[in-house]
Amino acid sequence: MADNPDSPLPTGPALQPEEQEKMLSAAISQRATDIHIDPTRNGYEIRFRIDSLLSTWKQISKAEGTALVNQIKAFSGIETGATFYPVSHRQRLSISDRPIEMRVTLVPCISGPKIAIRIIDRDTIRKTIHQLGLSSSSLSGLQEWITTLNGMFLVTGPTASGKTTTLYAILNEIVEESRHVVTLEDPVEYEIDGVNQIQIDEHHKLNFADGIKAALRLDPDCLIVGEIRDSGPAIQTMNASIQGHVVMATMHSRDAVSAVTRLRNFQGENHQIAAALGLVANQRLVRKLCHDCRKEVKLSKQEETYFKRFHLRPPSRAFGPGGCESCRMTGYYDRTGLFEIWRMDEEAYDMILRNTDEATIREKSIHSGRTSIHEHARDLIEAGVTSFEEVIRLGLDLPWSDYNALG
Ligand SMILES: [Zn+2]
Structure with a gap:
């Protein structure tokens, strides 16, 4: 049985070396299965789930967090602008010439949009x-x-x-x-x-x-x-x-x-x-x-x-x-x-x-x-x-x- 790498998933452009690519590269090199981007009172916290447990990768300011959320919305095909209900999109893209598949879920929370990214490991x-x-x-x-x-x-x-x-x-x-x-x-x-x-x-x-x-x-x-x-x-x-x-x-x-x-x-x-x-x-x-x-x-x-x-x-x-x-x-x-x-x-x-x-x-x-x-x-x-x-x-x-x- 073979998996099907050619299934019709939306394919995003190769990412520019921007914040989200740095984040994805770090997550993949650390073998993370999920990335959580959580709005906090003063900014955003980015955490990786590695071997079952979450650990903080980075804390960023509100402005940086908003820019990152917008970048992720853009590459994952989620409508930019305010989001009032939970949305989930699958995306395939290439990070350091490696094909990566992920499911991006965005949920509006009181302090801002929360994003969870599941990195799908075809292995x-x-x-x-x-x-x-x-x-x-x-x-x-x-x-x-x-x-x-x-x-x-x-x-x-x-x-x-x-x-x-x-x-x-x-x-x-x-x-x-x-x-x-x-x-x-x-x-x-x-x-x-x-x-x-x-x-x-x-x-x-x-x-x-x-x-x-x-x-x-x-x-x-x-x-x-x-x-x-x-x-x-x-x-x-x-x-x-x-x-x-x-x-x-x-x-x-x-x-x-x-x-x-x-x-x-x-x-x-x-x-x-x-x-x-x-x-x-x-x-x-x-x-x-x-x-x-x-x-x-x-x-x-x-x-x-x-x-x-x-x-x-x-x-x-x-x-x-x-x-x-x-x-x-x-x-x-x-x-x-x-x-x-x-x-x-x-x-x-x-x-x-x-x-x-x-x-x-x-x-x-x-x-x-x-x-x-x-x-x-x-x-x-x-x-x-x-x-x-x-x-x-x-x-x-x-x-x-x-x-x-x-x-
Ligand atoms: Zn050791």
Whole structure:
């Protein structure tokens, strides 16, 4: 499967070396995924999101900020002059001879227009399942699903946890000429050749429920639902899976097992959920320790308690962040996936059918078919890939204060 670099996006002129080009070049060289230009009381603040976290790049005066906002409006095709409602435009341009794609969103705020720029990294859709950061047991679970394509693949996690990247990586594995793939996305971030992508557009009454109905009339072999947000689409998606379509979807849920509760809350009947689910993943993106400056640390008793709570042995060794030039003194560089993979087996099927509560399913499934996210976190800490404090930052389970209280 190849992505389509020639899709008809508005192409802006090569930028003059002006303020916005300096900003974009800096953002790209620092691997930023988003740029935020925020009006403040005295001027504007420009921040970059790098490896999940925002950091200030520059503070500029009101006059400089207004000029920058106008430059961005001009190159992204947003009407110059006052803006009274949120607008969003996609733009492709060339920075230092490198083609860059971005989505510019402008929202009028009390103190002035706020701009958010999402830098769209096309490498995201070229990733293979081997590049997601899965542990070997999770990877083999996923490969087993890809071989059989049995039941729905549901990937869960909070916003910006890499769910779409995971879906595209699997799509790369299963797309072939003989398969007709239809996706429903809001928004369509990456255009892909050979895939029918439907953009959800609530303003024009194209919601997920109607989109799924339309997509199924297109006779797809594989249906991808960008996000299950409410009852109608949840039931439709499960029914599509039960009817034999290969279905992949994303949904917000705390962990893999709580996806069952979420589907029950969406009025899904236990027999539907049990019959529809094939594999449930839960994922986060965790920052990787900078290899140039990470240092070995000793975990405290409380920190070891964290793993014992999940019936896991603590990591045999751990590393913490240092700070050097290559990581901008943050101690971290790049991110990787942290995964929980839950394969439906006979026992899981029976438990869902018998309306077993979430806590019991969680407890029993750990002995069969599920590798927990905490175990993956422990292994990444032990391997020096990430730190304990980074795992805590993700808030996977209890608040850290509760562990401190446990002593
Ligand atoms: Zn470093």
